[in-house]
Amino acid sequence: MIYTSITPEAFEESNISEDIHQMNEHIHSLLSNAPPSHEIPFDVLQDIRRKGGGLLAFQTYSDRAENKKVEYDNRKVMIRIFNQDNPKFIYLHIHGGGHCIGAADMQDQSLEKISKDLNCVVVSVEYRLAPNNPFPAAPDDCETAALWLIENSENEFNTEKIIIGGESAGANLSAVTLQRLKNKHLLDKIKGVNFVYGSYDARLTPSAVRKKSSEEIFLLSYEMIKKFRDSYFQGNENFCLPDVSPIQGDLSAMPPALFTVGTRDLLLDDSLFMYGRWLSYGSKAEIIIVPGADHAFDAFPSKTTTTVENKIGEFIKSVT
Numbered sequence: 001m002i003y004t005s006i007t008p009e010a011f012e013e014s015n016i017s018e019d020i021h022q023m024n025e026h027i028h029s030l031l032s033n034a035p036p037s038h039e040i041p042f043d044v045l046q047d048i049r050r051k052g053g054g055l056l057a058f059q060t061y062s063d064r065a066e067n068k069k070v071e072y073d074n075r076k077v078m079i080r081i082f083n084q085d086n087p088k089f090i091y092l093h094i095h096g097g098g099h100c101i102g103a104a105d106m107q108d109q110s111l112e113k114i115s116k117d118l119n120c121v122v123v124s125v126e127y128r129l130a131p132n133n134p135f136p137a138a139p140d141d142c143e144t145a146a147l148w149l150i151e152n153s154e155n156e157f158n159t160e161k162i163i164i165g166g167e168s169a170g171a172n173l174s175a176v177t178l179q180r181l182k183n184k185h186l187l188d189k190i191k192g193v194n195f196v197y198g199s200y201d202a203r204l205t206p207s208a209v210r211k212k213s214s215e216e217i218f219l220l221s222y223e224m225i226k227k228f229r230d231s232y233f234q235g236n237e238n239f240c241l242p243d244v245s246p247i248q249g250d251l252s253a254m255p256p257a258l259f260t261v262g263t264r265d266l267l268l269d270d271s272l273f274m275y276g277r278w279l280s281y282g283s284k285a286e287i288i289i290v291p292g293a294d295h296a297f298d299a300f301p302s303k304t305t306t307t308v309e310n311k312i313g314e315f316i317k318s319v320t
Contacts (some may be wrong), residue, residue, distance in 0.1 A: 034077065077127065084119055095122070123149060169198075174193060198259075202268045207269040259286070
């Protein structure tokens, strides 16, 4: 069961689907036998994922993907492309991982499916990761990819329509990139935004810092949120700046956005608050709330996950 409005029923335990209960039990069993993720170095976490281990399922590399180095204004970045012969639009994807782990090629099967199901080109950004490359390296790379795409989309892919989106830190970087494009008056080709359980406030929202019982285990814990944040900014940034906390920015005249989040996600408030801010500035927004779902719930196959994927697809089709 999912909800498409902020209603009390979305937060009632009685409305949590059985498959979400089973998913949470599965996540709990995996995490209860593993060391806390915030105690594991980022390079080790990255290596575990590369070798097919870890909590999230490993996705094999796609033979349809092509890596390409692009340049804009003397800045270069690598992108990973899933092409189509006659695409309806381009999906500029920014991966998650707290700005510290992940890669453009770590979700090949998911991105290939999006490309096929929605008949679109998918472009995933290989942005630099913290702590070796702290803020603003990641948003600089995402902006570079977006600027190159805006300038070259018609010649490269035969379409000028662009959707931007990502999960978790990828949603954060999508929001930052949008505000940078707005400042350059370059939002015309951006037709919509797909924000999936993003982080939008570096000061940390109430749900992110709420105390948990000793029996609660979250896929994304407060300790990990703080480690990601501190490794990314390294104590050098003003958390009230829109480039750091995009919820602080001017969100007027933004493209239509879809926010997706589960009620068990510690980043719940980020999505609820950002959705509200989007609307309050007069920009169009929709929301999907999944009762009981944890962070990254869509990485686990289930009936509810499929329903959410279909709803996201419907939204993207509606704005392109």
